Amino acid sequence: MKKAAIMGMSIVLLGFLGVPFSFGAATIKVGFVDTYSGPPSVYTFDVLDGFKMAIQTINEKGGVLGKKIEFTTRDEKFKPDVGLAMAKELVMKEEVDILAGTINSSATLAVSDFAKREKIPFICTFAKSEKITGEMGHRYVFSVAENTRMIGKATAQMIAKKPYTKFWVAGEDYEYGHAVGEASWRYTKAVKPEAQLLGQTWWKVGEADLAPYISPILQAKPDMLFMGTGGVGNLNFLKLAKAMDLMKQVGIILHTSIELSNLQALGQDGPEGVMGTVNYLFYYPGTPENKAFVDEFRKLYNRPPKVGALYGYAAAQLIARAYQKAGAVDREKFITAMEGLTVDSPVGKLEMRACDHQLMLPMFFGVTKKSPQYEYLIAGDTVTIPGKDYLPTCDEILKVRK
Amino acid sequence: MSFMEAFCSPGVLCQILLGLSRTVILFIVASGLSLILGVLRIPNIAHGSLYMIGAFMAYTVSRVFGGGTLGYWMAVLLAPLGVALVSFIIERGIFSRLYEREHIMLFLLTFSFVLVFGDLVKLVWGAEYRSVSMPGFFQGSIRILGLPFPIYNFILLLVGPIVAVVLWLLVNKTKIGKISRAAAVDREMVGAVGINVSLVFCIVFVIGCFLAGLGGALVSPIVNVVLGMDHTLIMEAFLIVIIGGLGNIWGALLGALIFGLTQSLGILVWPQFGIVFPYAAVIVVLSIRPTGLLRSTW
Numbered sequence: 206m207k208k209a210a211i212m213g214m215s216i217v218l219l220g221f222l223g224v225p226f227s228f229g230a231a232t233i234k235v236g237f238v239d240t241y242s243g244p245p246s247v248y249t250f251d252v253l254d255g256f257k258m259a260i261q262t263i264n265e266k267g268g269v270l271g272k273k274i275e276f277t278t279r280d281e282k283f284k285p286d287v288g289l290a291m292a293k294e295l296v297m298k299e300e301v302d303i304l305a306g307t308i309n310s311s312a313t314l315a316v317s318d319f320a321k322r323e324k325i326p327f328i329c330t331f332a333k334s335e336k337i338t339g340e341m342g343h344r345y346v347f348s349v350a351e352n353t354r355m356i357g358k359a360t361a362q363m364i365a366k367k368p369y370t371k372f373w374v375a376g377e378d379y380e381y382g383h384a385v386g387e388a389s390w391r392y393t394k395a396v397k398p399e400a401q402l403l404g405q406t407w408w409k410v411g412e413a414d415l416a417p418y419i420s421p422i423l424q425a426k427p428d429m430l431f432m433g434t435g436g437v438g439n440l441n442f443l444k445l446a447k448a449m450d451l452m453k454q455v456g457i458i459l460h461t462s463i464e465l466s467n468l469q470a471l472g473q474d475g476p477e478g479v480m481g482t483v484n485y486l487f488y489y490p491g492t493p494e495n496k497a498f499v500d501e502f503r504k505l506y507n508r509p510p511k512v513g514a515l516y517g518y519a520a521a522q523l524i525a526r527a528y529q530k531a532g533a534v535d536r537e538k539f540i541t542a543m544e545g546l547t548v549d550s551p552v553g554k555l556e557m558r559a560c561d562h563q564l565m566l567p568m569f570f571g572v573t574k575k576s577p578q579y580e581y582l583i584a585g586d587t588v589t590i591p592g593k594d595y596l597p598t599c600d601e602i603l604k605v606r607k
Numbered sequence: 608m609s610f611m612e613a614f615c616s617p618g619v620l621c622q623i624l625l626g627l628s629r630t631v632i633l634f635i636v637a638s639g640l641s642l643i644l645g646v647l648r649i650p651n652i653a654h655g656s657l658y659m660i661g662a663f664m665a666y667t668v669s670r671v672f673g674g675g676t677l678g679y680w681m682a683v684l685l686a687p688l689g690v691a692l693v694s695f696i697i698e699r700g701i702f703s704r705l706y707e708r709e710h711i712m713l714f715l716l717t718f719s720f721v722l723v724f725g726d727l728v729k730l731v732w733g734a735e736y737r738s739v740s741m742p743g744f745f746q747g748s749i750r751i752l753g754l755p756f757p758i759y760n761f762i763l764l765l766v767g768p769i770v771a772v773v774l775w776l777l778v779n780k781t782k783i784g785k786i787s788r789a790a791a792v793d794r795e796m797v798g799a800v801g802i803n804v805s806l807v808f809c810i811v812f813v814i815g816c817f818l819a820g821l822g823g824a825l826v827s828p829i830v831n832v833v834l835g836m837d838h839t840l841i842m843e844a845f846l847i848v849i850i851g852g853l854g855n856i857w858g859a860l861l862g863a864l865i866f867g868l869t870q871s872l873g874i875l876v877w878p879q880f881g882i883v884f885p886y887a888a889v890i891v892v893l894s895i896r897p898t899g900l901l902r903s904t905w
Binding site: 242243244246247378404405406407408409411412413414416417418420421423424437440441444445447448449450454466470471472473474 | 618621622625626628629632674729734735736737738740741746747748754755756757758759760826828829830831833834835836839870871874875878879881882
């Protein structure tokens with residue numbers, strides 16, 4: 206009895222002692238809040254794995270300012286309120302230096318607002334809402350992923366110069382779907398005044414049977430379809446596109462249609478001839494940097510990296526470089542160091558734009574096609590759109606922030 | 608253009624046919640739910656999970672048989688049987704011991720199975736999206752009055768009546784069907800005349816779940832097999848069963864027709880709000896006939 210009490214006491218005491226030892230000033234701690242369960246985890250684990258891979262190398266080389274970079278994760282289960290609570294817990298209890306995540310736009314905006322009040326740096330690693338670095342942007346939030354405004358502008362870049370004139374916008378009835386569709390159309394109309402919007406169709410998120418929605422669109426005979434679907438919605442649409450052979454009847458562009466997570470899931474059932482944009486392809490560009498990145502990733506995780514891996518990798522590089530540049534683990538100095546910082550990545554040099562804290566990633570445009578090399582479709586006719594060509598201008602951002 | 612002309616246009620016809628193909632899946636799943644509800648009096652919330660398991664099993668079976676045509680047929684054949692086996696185990700293992708309990712208990716139990724099955728599927732198949740290959744000759748579209756119509760949806764239109772006829776034969780012409788109809792009306796009496804009610808319940812439960820699995824397997828080539836595909840379906844299936852009349856299989860058919868057709872035609876009328884129409888139809892039906900369109904067995 207007495208023994209047990211002593212044991213218990215000592216465990217409790219050790220617990221107290223353990224705190225400063227495990228994560229005192231000796232490490233830089235990054236707290237990830239993200240969805241690690243359910244369908245979105247298809248994307249989020251790549252972010253984490255890309256991040257892990259990068260910090261492993263950094264730590265092996267002695268870390269940053271003599272400190273190792275550590276991270277801890279929290280599963281917000283795709284719920285904004287849970288995400289916010291976990292971000293608070295990470296800051297208050299785990300005393301993380303930086304917050305990162307999430308794939309849920311509402312959760313990201315909630316955490317971003319918290320980061321602003323707490324004055325703690327927060328790096329958005331996946332969410333696509335344009336508000337994150339646009340309307341609701343502030344000093345403490347950064348994004349290493351593209352957003353709906355960027356998707357729209359990249360789409361317009363590629364589509365406006367093609368001979369399409371009659372457009373239709375369709376997608377899932379939620380913020381991302383509407384934002385992508387609306388931005389694609391708005392930017393296209395701006396460059397191509399003769400373009401006509403014939404109509405729009407929206408279905409509920411996750412709707413599986415899309416044939417009744419697509420059939421009336423075809424009757425209106427648009428020549429270009431702007432799609433605004435995400436996650437499993439992409440797959441549902443791509444499957445139908447193949448089943449109905451839609452590509453013969455209308456041009457289709459769907460952001461991330463050429464992304465590995467979609468095409469791999471569809472295997473040989475993927476439709477050929479769908480246009481798409483994405484920030485990362487493991488087989489393009491075939492630069493030594495990208496090849497080295499893919500090889501390292503494959504060796505560690507036994508699979509090719511998806512787009513999330515680039516976001517995670519870039520976030521880690523930025524964190525390490527920024528602290529080095531700042532010369533101290535200090536939140537304000539870190540922010541200042543991040544602004545305008547350039548890091549190396551598998552897709553070339555990436556600059557963290559100072560005016561809106563948006564990473565200037567290149568966007569790759571391509572058309573799905575079969576490949577003798579892979580069990581799934583890949584992107585063909587690939588075109589690189591440099592960040593400066595499709596990011597909204599700083600003026601545009603300043604205008605929406607007012 | 609007069610109303611009749613508009614109504615007979617190829618576009619509307621196409622929408623009606625697409626709505627009917629959706630009806631087929633909804634009917635197959637909802638009839639199983641209704642059967643169990645009518646005979647066993649269990650509002651089986653886990654029915655949607657069994658539909659999801661059917662789709663995942665279809666994926667595995669089709670992969671085992673190398674995808675393609677053979678894989679597809681084996682999937683449609685074996686996946687529902689696999690689901691039937693799962694349902695047999697849970698019926699004998701758990702439900703059969705609890706029929707004496709209150710409805711609310713059974714209801715909560717089926718809800719717990721939603722969570723258990725959800726996690727089981729994640730453990731076995733993971734969170735990734737899965738896709739079942741469609742056999743080559745079902746791919747592409749045929750032209751109906753000049754408009755493209757997906758072949759697979761056309762096949763579903765043929766499957767629907769077959770399932771309905773088989774169900775009708777089962778319920779009306781077989782002994783088990785007659786007993787189960789009797790049990791639906793008065794189960795004490797059925798037991799009193801010396802029939803093993805527990806066995807009847809087991810058979811009906813397995814058949815009902817088999818239908819859920821069949822729905823999942825049939826739908827698998829046109830959708831993506833993914834965690835969470837059970838949630839929307841179970842809601843729709845319940846609404847269908849409610850507007851049709853609890854426990855009435857033909858009510859499920861009627862409900863599925865209303866649901867499928869209002870959705871597909873609604874999209875034509877008002878594309879942005881297509882999803883609203885089936886739910887609006889449910890409200891209308893329930894405000895006119897609160898117990899459902901056909902006679903409820905409850």
